[in-house]
Amino acid sequence: MREDFLHYVWQQQYFDKQNLLTETGELLTVLHPGFHNTDAGPDFLNARLQLGEVEWNGAVEIHLRASDWHRHQHQTDARYDQVILHVVLTADQPVLRTDGTPIPTLALAGRIPLEMLHTYQQLQTAPPATLPCAPFLTKIPEITRLSMVDRALLERMERKSATVQLLHQQLDNDWEATAWHVLAAGFGFRKNTEPLARLAKALPLRILRRHRHNLLQTEALLFGQAGFLSAANEKAEDIADEYVQMLRAEYEFLRHKYDLENTGLKEHEWNFLRMRPANFPTARLAQLAALLHARPLLFDALLSAQNVAVLEQFFSNESSVYWRTHYRPGRAGKVPALGRSSMHLLITNVVVPLRVAYARSVGQTEQVEAALQLLTELPAEKNHVLALYEGLPFTHRTAADSQGLLMLATAYCQPLRCVECAIGSRILRHNSALK
Template identity: 50%
Template sequence: MKEDFLHYIWQHQYYRKADLATTEGEPLQVLRTGYYNTDAGPDFREAILKIGDVEWSGSVEIHLRASDWRRHQHQTDLKYDQVILHVVWQADETIRRTDGTIIPVLELKDRVDTSLVYTYRQLQEARTTIPCANVWPAVPEITKTMMLGRALTERLEQKGQEVLQLHANYNHDWEATAYHVLFKGFGFKINQEPMERLASALPTAILRKQQQLFQLEALLFGQAGYLADAATDYAQQLAKEYNFMSHKYSLQDTAMQRHHWNFMRMRPANFPTVRLAQLAAVLANRQSFFTAILEAQTIKQYEALFMVPVSEFWQQHFTFSPEPGKATKTMGKDSAHNLIINVAVPLLAAYSHFTVDRAYLEKAIELLEKVKEALNKITRLYEELGWKATSAADNQAALSLYQNYCQPVNCLQCAVGNKILKQNILSRS
């Protein structure tokens, strides 16, 4: 058993309240459980209790054993002098404040329904990847739908917070922030890290000054390290342009090398050289990429932000090799949808939080609902339980549910887990 189970019991008051009393025999009445504290100090603050004939206001601390108070050194911490009740599973010791006064104790081990304890332990000790897999079908659909909706919102908030941290790092410049997120997105997992390095090696102020696709390609490929030993005529033209601009803007010291990029185990259409050519086309097509993200309305408009024709050379090549290949003019729709999920949606979520305007978050969710996303090994786990993903919104919700609740066995904070515990579904199955 873990302390979070006792937090859950106390917060929801899932224990027998008849003849409620402290271990000293004083009658106890809970008028307010208090607010769960995620910071340092007692577990629940601003609780209101009636012990005997006296009404108390203060904090509640929760432990598995009363002696944990001493093990955690609370007896020397002034923050815990405000505790008015010590809630424990087993009262194995009398505990005191720093001034030596005894703290009232509520022991729960004989007051909690054994079926609730059994259900909790079954979830905690489950050998399945999804702890509640065996009873998932018995949980009402509305509960699962509500929890997945909450999980999706939490994932967008998390992604938004990551963008807001970048926003702070870029001196609150939204366009610079959007460029960094765009570069990372064009890494498509395998090359995310080098793409982020390239974003840092190419100041946004320099990129903003370039209007021509040729100049942008020269900057991107030069800083990425692809022009050092240019072999084709086109690469040599880019190298000449890059050498001029790298001296003009003092870029030599931050230039990357070709070995920083990954080509292994990927189709030619996904090569980083192709992605850089596509990125250059996107940058050349929009003076203000962030504004375009905010102003686009339809899924077609968002697709158009990324599905931009590349230069003539890259319509026939995958690398700077002299031999042409069967390349394409623009990226595919699946790749564009990937960028909508990993670039547009996080930027909208971040801006929603920044402006306190939920309309941008709702736009992000609407985009995810209209975009298809391939299943992965995590979302397939839920499909095997009978739940079917129909959009990127479903996929993202399932990922969030797994990472934040199922994998860490955080059932007590999950609406599905709460329903199972409250109805003792496991004990009846």
């Protein structure tokens, strides 16, 4: 059993309260269990209890064993002096405040419904790579499943937008620069997200803006700072390639002009392993250069787009002729344009979090809903995580569903946080004699 289960039992009051006594024999009545505290300090705050004839207001601390109080060093922490009740599964020793006064203890062993305990254990011991609640889902109302996926979707986008807001602060509250950074990282498509994020830091937007009208110079800055034009790594095919030599000459000039010495990446920092040429980071850099060349105002365009069709048009920019026929410097091969599925990933992972972050920063909460609405225009995603939900009674028609299910899987199902999930909570309540 995990401590979060006892938190759930206490918060919902799912235990037998007849003849409720503390370990010292005091009659206990719970008037209000308190409010769950997600910060440091006791687990529940502002609880109201009656011990004997006296009403108490204060905090409640919860442990599996009473001895955990000492194991966590609460006896020396003044924040826990406000605790008026110690709720445990097993009371194996008395506990004291910092001043030595005893704290009443309530042991719940034998008071939690056996059916609920059995269901909880079943959820917690589900086989790996399975959905713990799958056997129970047919008993869960559709509205509960839908609302939990919606909640998980919002949590996922809020988490992503929080990262964008932090980046925005680091970039002196410049939304255009923020758009450049998140867009660059997005073009990494997971395997090269981290090096592309570092490339954005190594190549400020203010420099790119000055040369965006010249595609050759834009490419030279991107490929040069990415480490693909280094003379130290020059290969025979590069020497024979006139376009690569033009890029290198442009980069050498711009590198000295903007003092970009030793700020870029190295070629070996990019991932090419087990990737098709269309997904090579060099192909993505060429597509990013074409986008910067064609779209002078990134943030305004991403913020004002009314629908997915407009955003698809935003991302529809042909790479230069050279990069349509070369997948690496000096290496010929046909490279397709940015596909719709890639555009949809950029909308999901870049545009929507960026717009949610902006809406939160300016207090336009209605724009959060408008940003999430974009996801309902995109088709559902498919991957090994989402495969867990196939054949189960979950709606999975759009990217909004996909993103909600991904959050549900990674934040609740896989770490077995069933008691914090509306679906898991409903299952436990359904299997409680106290429901």
